[in-house]
Amino acid sequence: MTEQLLKVEGLKKYFPIKSGLFGRVNNYVKAVDDVSFSVKEGETLGIVGESGCGKSTTGRMLMRLLEPTEGTVTFDGQVLTSLSPGEMRKARRDIQMVFQDPYASLNPRHTIEKILMEPLNVHDIGDPKERKKKVHEFLEIVGLSSYHAKRYPHQFSGGQRQRIGIARALMTNPKLIIADEPVSALDVSIQAQVLNLMQDLQKELKLTYIFIAHDLGVVRHISDRVGVMYLGNMAEMADTEDLYEKPLHPYTQALLTAVPVPDPAFKREEVVIKGDVPSPANPPSGCRFHTRCPFKMDICETTVPIFAEVEKGHSVACHLYEESRPQ
Amino acid sequence: MREREKVLDVRGLQTTFFTDDGEIPAVDNVDFHVREGEVLGIVGESGCGKSVTSLSIMGLVPSPPGKITGGEILFGNQDLTKLPEKKMREIRGNDIAMIFQEPMTSLNPLFTIGNQLQEAIKVHKRDWSKKQIHSRAVEMMKMVGLPRAEDLMKNYPHQLSGGMRQRVMIAMALLCDPKVLIADEPTTALDVTIQAQILKLIKNLNQELNTAVILITHDLGVVAETCERVVVMYAGKVVEEGPVAEIFKDPQHPYTRGLLESVPDMRFKKERLYSIPGNVPKPGSINTGCRFAPRCEFAFDRCLTENPPLYQTAEAHQTRCFLFDPKEAEKHDRTIVKS
Numbered sequence: 049m050t051e052q053l054l055k056v057e058g059l060k061k062y063f064p065i066k067s068g069l070f071g072r073v074n075n076y077v078k079a080v081d082d083v084s085f086s087v088k089e090g091e092t093l094g095i096v097g098e099s100g101c102g103k104s105t106t107g108r109m110l111m112r113l114l115e116p117t118e119g120t121v122t123f124d125g126q127v128l129t130s131l132s133p134g135e136m137r138k139a140r141r142d143i144q145m146v147f148q149d150p151y152a153s154l155n156p157r158h159t160i161e162k163i164l165m166e167p168l169n170v171h172d173i174g175d176p177k178e179r180k181k182k183v184h185e186f187l188e189i190v191g192l193s194s195y196h197a198k199r200y201p202h203q204f205s206g207g208q209r210q211r212i213g214i215a216r217a218l219m220t221n222p223k224l225i226i227a228d229e230p231v232s233a234l235d236v237s238i239q240a241q242v243l244n245l246m247q248d249l250q251k252e253l254k255l256t257y258i259f260i261a262h263d264l265g266v267v268r269h270i271s272d273r274v275g276v277m278y279l280g281n282m283a284e285m286a287d288t289e290d291l292y293e294k295p296l297h298p299y300t301q302a303l304l305t306a307v308p309v310p311d312p313a314f315k316r317e318e319v320v321i322k323g324d325v326p327s328p329a330n331p332p333s334g335c336r337f338h339t340r341c342p343f344k345m346d347i348c349e350t351t352v353p354i355f356a357e358v359e360k361g362h363s364v365a366c367h368l369y370e371e372s373r374p375q
Numbered sequence: 376m377r378e379r380e381k382v383l384d385v386r387g388l389q390t391t392f393f394t395d396d397g398e399i400p401a402v403d404n405v406d407f408h409v410r411e412g413e414v415l416g417i418v419g420e421s422g423c424g425k426s427v428t429s430l431s432i433m434g435l436v437p438s439p440p441g442k443i444t445g446g447e448i449l450f451g452n453q454d455l456t457k458l459p460e461k462k463m464r465e466i467r468g469n470d471i472a473m474i475f476q477e478p479m480t481s482l483n484p485l486f487t488i489g490n491q492l493q494e495a496i497k498v499h500k501r502d503w504s505k506k507q508i509h510s511r512a513v514e515m516m517k518m519v520g521l522p523r524a525e526d527l528m529k530n531y532p533h534q535l536s537g538g539m540r541q542r543v544m545i546a547m548a549l550l551c552d553p554k555v556l557i558a559d560e561p562t563t564a565l566d567v568t569i570q571a572q573i574l575k576l577i578k579n580l581n582q583e584l585n586t587a588v589i590l591i592t593h594d595l596g597v598v599a600e601t602c603e604r605v606v607v608m609y610a611g612k613v614v615e616e617g618p619v620a621e622i623f624k625d626p627q628h629p630y631t632r633g634l635l636e637s638v639p640d641m642r643f644k645k646e647r648l649y650s651i652p653g654n655v656p657k658p659g660s661i662n663t664g665c666r667f668a669p670r671c672e673f674a675f676d677r678c679l680t681e682n683p684p685l686y687q688t689a690e691a692h693q694t695r696c697f698l699f700d701p702k703e704a705e706k707h708d709r710t711i712v713k714s
Binding site for chain 1: 420421536537538539566567568569570571574593594595596597598599600601619620623624633634635637638639640641642644645647648649650651652654655
């Protein structure tokens with residue numbers, strides 16, 4: 049039985065909406081509203097959802113780049129949410145992040161060497177000579193060359209920059225990497241290279257990934273387990289195969305049928321859902337998906353469905369499965 | 376079936392950007408055509424020249440530095456590259472319309488939706504009455520599936536969601552009943568569920584109004600789902616062209632095959648993705664030989680020195696690759712090696 053590396057319970061993030069002269073808070077954007085999940089050591093947990101569903105906010109809260117409004121994050125036996133800022137900084141040595149935009153996440157005025165050396169300086173790892181050696185070593189690991197160390201970010205292509213972003217995340221030998229849309233800014237042929245690299249690194253360095261993305265194909269490819277988020281809630285979570293072959297939540301079903309498949313001969317059953325995602329400042333009552341759900345019942349408008357297991361390892365928040373839950 | 380007439384015929388199009396680093400042929404000798412009521416896909420990665428091609432058709436290439444330096448774009452019996460700006464303006468938006476990727480930036484935030492829609496009609500239909508213009512705008516908004524059309528006319532772009540804005544853009548493009556609609560990455564900025572809605576809408580309108588559509592995208596899934604024929608571009612050149620069903624079943628150019636292999640398929644899990652080595656070349660950096668040769672696992676001497684022509688491999692299927700030269704075919708194995 050593999051250990052749970054990360055456990056998230058009742059995570060919430062409410063952003064205040066201020067208005068008027070004195071900045072009175074009159075409402076909240078409930079970006080993430082009561083999300084719980086756990087990540088096992090060595091696995092890849094994919095989190096998918098459309099824009100505004102709170103997947104990136106969740107990722108940032110795990111590292112406390114954003115302070116959670118409520119809830120706890122436990123990493124490797126340590127409750128991250130109750131650490132002081134100083135202690136948290138130390139804890140980040142084991143949790144690193146890879147960002148979406150390889151153009152914006154590297155300082156254009158620093159050489160690659162300086163960029164990669166930064167995490168070592170912050171966490172006080174090794175002496176200057178060792179640090180330099182490590183930079184060169186990791187450049188090779190992510191498929192670049194040590195002579196690239198003296199160059200600046202603008203001298204690299206998008207794919208290479210994302211490799212640098214990954215190298216930077218690896219510098220401190222972390223256990224967990226949170227990758228927030230790491231390949232969505234890349235072309236298909238480059239995307240495949242970066243995905244393969246991430247898989248190789250995971251095997252070699254025994255990494256655990258939380259992979260946040262909107263592309264369902266990419267998520268299926270890389271994840272062991274997948275969570276689907278909708279408007280700040282976790283709608284469904286299951287093993288990858290389970291989720292893609294037997295989606296339970298109507299939203300997951302709709303999401304899966306909406307993805308265009310690169311095969312003109314493929315005929316799908318259409319579950320095109322109507323309308324747009326409602327505003328998270330004013331989410332629908334009851335189940336948040338009920339405004340777009342094709343299977344809406346009366347109870348959905350009034351009662352929030354609980355997110356719980358229906359089958360082993362397959363959790364869903366939907367009233368349709370209320371009866372099939374083990375009591 | 377009766378052969379449908381070509382509405383737009385691009386022949387040997389050459390669009391060059393004159394920059395400090397020299398002349399960059401963003402679009403290099405590109406041929407393709409669109410038939411009446413057809414949906415044609417143009418796919419390629421960033422920098423392959425697909426957007427510059429569409430801007431060239433619309434006469435919207437930023438100039439300077441860009442300029443159409445050769446070829447012709449035949450629309451009916453007019454060559455669009457030779458038309459004076461004034462004439463071009465009559466065609467643009469009236470006969471050929473375009474929708475862009477980012478629905479947020481293509482609408483003016485300071486004017487209401489109704490205002491912007493009506494302006495588009497006013498430009499082309501000078502003799503229409505105010506009432507006529509208004510009802511046409513409302514009619515079009517209903518056609519693209521916007522609810523509460525009358526109310527929405529008074530709204531500003533920021534009050535609409537991304538999907539609704541793209542619907543407004545489509546309504547605006549179709550106001551004057553164009554013969555050709557160019558859609559440049561119309562769904563890239565949208566979520567999948569909204570993307571499905573918009574693609575369905577474009578397809579329905581294509582069938583109802585018999586408007587030819589050129590759909591420019593990087594997403595092979597979108598092409599498979601919406602297009603009849605597809606043009607694959609790489610580094611400013613057309614590398615393969617043919618019916619969608621054929622290209623996806625039997626892709627021929629090594630680039631097309633690599634591209635199809637490297638897409639993670641949502642329907643099943645591949646153990647490892649195939650990936651094309653290297654990067655998309657900087658436009659203008661490769662001048663001799665096949666532009667894909669440095670990344671191609673089948674490349675042989677001839678690929679590095681000679682520029683391959685388009686070879687006819689099936690009735691409507693062409694490929695720009697020496698592997699399909701009858702003289703070379705026997706010498707080379709074409710199976711992809713997956714590492």
